Amino acid sequence: MLRRFIRYLAIVCLAVGTAARAEAVVLAAGPQVRLAGYTSSALLNSAQDIQILIKFDIADKWHILSPEKGDIGLPTTVTWKLPPGFEVVDEEWSVPALFDEDIIAVYGYAGEAYYLATIRPGDVYAQQVGLEAEVSWQACFEECVPGNARLKFTLPVVEHNVLPSAEWRQVIQQAEQFMFQEAANPEENASGHDLLRVMFMAFLGGLILNLMPCILPILSLKAIGLVKHIQNEQRAKKDAVLFFCGVLVSFLVMASFLAWFRMSGENIGWGFQLQSPWFIFVLFIIFLLIALMFLDVINVNVPLINKLAVVSGRTQRLSSFLTGVFSVVIASPCTAPFMGVAIGYTLTQPVYLYYPVFMSLAVGYALPFTLIGFFPRVISRILPKPGKWMTTLKHLFAIPVLLTCVWLAWVWLAQVFAPKSPVGNSSAVWRVYDEAEVSRQVEAGRNVFIDFTAKWCITCLANEKAVLETEAFAHLVQENDILLYKADWTSRDDRITKALAKYGRNSVPLYIYYDGQTRSMKILPQLLTIDTLDLRQVDPIG
16 A cells, blocks of 8 residues: 555656656757757656647758648658557648749748647557657758658656646747648649749740750751741741641640549659650651651552641641641650759649640740741741752751651660660669669768669750760769669659659659768759769768
8 A cells, every 4th residue: 555655656746747847859960950859748648639849940041841842852741650549630830931942932941940740649558658750851052951860759658637838838839939830732832923933934944945955856847847838928827826736735735644644643754655665656657657758758648647747738737737746745755954843843733733834835845936937038048949959858857757766666675675774885883773772872971873864865865975974974983982873764663753753853854963971962954064063063061
């Protein structure tokens, strides 16, 4: 009896002593972000919810991203590891601020931020329980540094009611100055201001796409139609309008496919159409027929084939429209500057926002050749009068179309007979991309370069020939002790699709460099040169 009384008295004293404070777990997570965790009480009653507050102290000039998936970068997340029967019933975050980063906006926190979780216990039979939170974030200032930390809370279990401590009330009052909001659906975060920004970026990306290597295979189709009617201003305008319509309809159809796949629960990326061997095979047949018609080797009178003859005068209206369609099909899988970020942002938003962004992309892409069609006199002053030279030019333009056929056949073979390991022509050693291995190497302090590529992406191939397969690049890799990883997206691969989404992108090429010493991440330009790859210029952080 005396022992039982003493034990009861000890529990009461413990409750009184610990109720006067909140348990605090402080972790110095790095030079950019420091975490502190607080519980509403140092004791746990299985019949009562318990609240846990995590405070983010962020270094001056730095900011971390909000928990919602933004335009680019990694969102801040809190993942709980709880005993069986425990569940998180409510989560709240400080209201994020708007930051301008890489032209478009991102939401995040600077200075101080808070996360509040309400946890409902299950049946508890032990004398104490452990609650564990895995926190990850990306801190940005000139460079972006991913970080993570683990907070552990060990709470003795009691049967009496537990009241919030005075210290807890003080901490919560301080946190409420930053206000709280329930964790939101990322699809509800797109504002009209953000949409206009993204539409402008898509328009610029469409314009620049005309200068990318992707456009070369279908340049002949545009040039033939332009030259054929350069002296007929009225017809040139009609061709320009039909070409514009072909481009616009193609992008809207592509947006509809992406929306349909998303609503069906499929996770696909930009350029998905060229990840199908059957689609590649059909394109090969179409372009082979076009090349043979350019060379006057065949003159097929079958109506279906005639509709594909983009230089046939008898089907000129359909030909101009199909030229716009083919230009989108071949050129769209690769991305231009601004375009990758715009698409990556759009594909995380509600599907109805796909259409204004894709329309902006189509207008930018079609505008240069449409304007040339409306002002043909500018070109006619440069070119000679129509004559035999046009036939010769048509034969010459058959060469890039035939090269396109060779490229399509190569892509098809790569998809059907996919190699098990990446292949390179320089002394640089490439490894197959593995996200877990990359994370381990970065954590171990190694420098890592990731090449997200595809054989149907002509910009990717141009970068490989000009930079990544050169001895200069191999020397740079050896000098800086860089591990190389190649993520080949030629065929559909959900792992790579998710990895692209992690960096806020949905298209290739994408080049990522991690500096192992500073743990900094850098997204490199889509058009590479040895100068842009002078990775020694990555500044230390912290």
